[in-house]
Amino acid sequence: MSAPAPEPADLLAAVRARMAHAATISQRKVDEITLVAISKTHPTDAIRPLIEAGQRVFGENRVQEAEAKWPALREAHPGIALHLVGQLQSNKADEAVLLFDCIHSLDRPSLVAALAKAMDKAGRQVPCFVQVNIGAEEQKGGCAIADLPALLAETRVAALPVIGLMCVPPLGIEPAPFFALLDKLASDHGLAGRSMGMSDDFETAIMLGATHVRVGSALFGARA
Numbered sequence: 001m002s003a004p005a006p007e008p009a010d011l012l013a014a015v016r017a018r019m020a021h022a023a024t025i026s027q028r029k030v031d032e033i034t035l036v037a038i039s040k041t042h043p044t045d046a047i048r049p050l051i052e053a054g055q056r057v058f059g060e061n062r063v064q065e066a067e068a069k070w071p072a073l074r075e076a077h078p079g080i081a082l083h084l085v086g087q088l089q090s091n092k093a094d095e096a097v098l099l100f101d102c103i104h105s106l107d108r109p110s111l112v113a114a115l116a117k118a119m120d121k122a123g124r125q126v127p128c129f130v131q132v133n134i135g136a137e138e139q140k141g142g143c144a145i146a147d148l149p150a151l152l153a154e155t156r157v158a159a160l161p162v163i164g165l166m167c168v169p170p171l172g173i174e175p176a177p178f179f180a181l182l183d184k185l186a187s188d189h190g191l192a193g194r195s196m197g198m199s200d201d202f203e204t205a206i207m208l209g210a211t212h213v214r215v216g217s218a219l220f221g222a223r224a
């Protein structure tokens with residue numbers, strides 16, 4: 001007989017305890033760190049128990065999937081914040097600005113323009129992280145480190161509310177140096193937010209300054 005599946009509330013409590021431990025040993029306050037529960041690919045039936053256990057900040061990586069899942073959940077459970085953590089096409093900027101409360105994947109000039117226009121039109125300011133291609137990976141989203149100063153300058157001209165930097169380090173190698181680098185880049189540019197750390201490495205990210213950790217499988221189980 002296999003072990004019973006863990007309860008969502010227990011998984012949430014375990015992640016929160018690990019966050020608190022990492023915060024304590026790095027002399028930080030855990031309530032300065034936002035847990036973004038990444039619910040991509042998981043149906044609303046899997047999400048609802050986490051909401052009932054008290055989780056209020058969720059993340060999705062696709063506009064269309066979020067549009068299909070979240071209006072009903074939000075209607076039933078007020079006070080939820082929804083974050084976009086996946087690549088955003090400029091032609092989806094209007095929808096994204098109406099649906100999400102934070103965007104972690106601002107990574108190019110065309111998107112600066114599209115988001116500025118969409119926020120203007122919607123009369124709604126959505127805080128953004130600029131995603132940095134921290135490992136200089138060919139196929140990965142994010143702005144090249146060399147292009148970051150110019151991109152940030154464009155966000156200031158467009159008056160976009162940029163609150164920090166975000167990264168996804170290369171798979172399969174020690175992430176700590178990349179978290180430290182993102183922390184340094186954010187400091188250099190006077191930005192308070194650092195969106196970094198996922199299920200396998202969020203404690204390391206917290207010890208290196210993460211303000212937002214994006215945790216999926218440790219809360220929901222493995223994705224299909």
Ligand SMILES: *Cc1c(COP(=O)(O)O)cnc(C)c1O
Pocket residue numbers: 038040061085086168198199200214215216217218
């Ligand atoms: C899927 C995803 C996560 C969560 O990954 P887990 O390893 O399941 O915790 C975090 N950030 C981004 C950008 C993602 O796409």
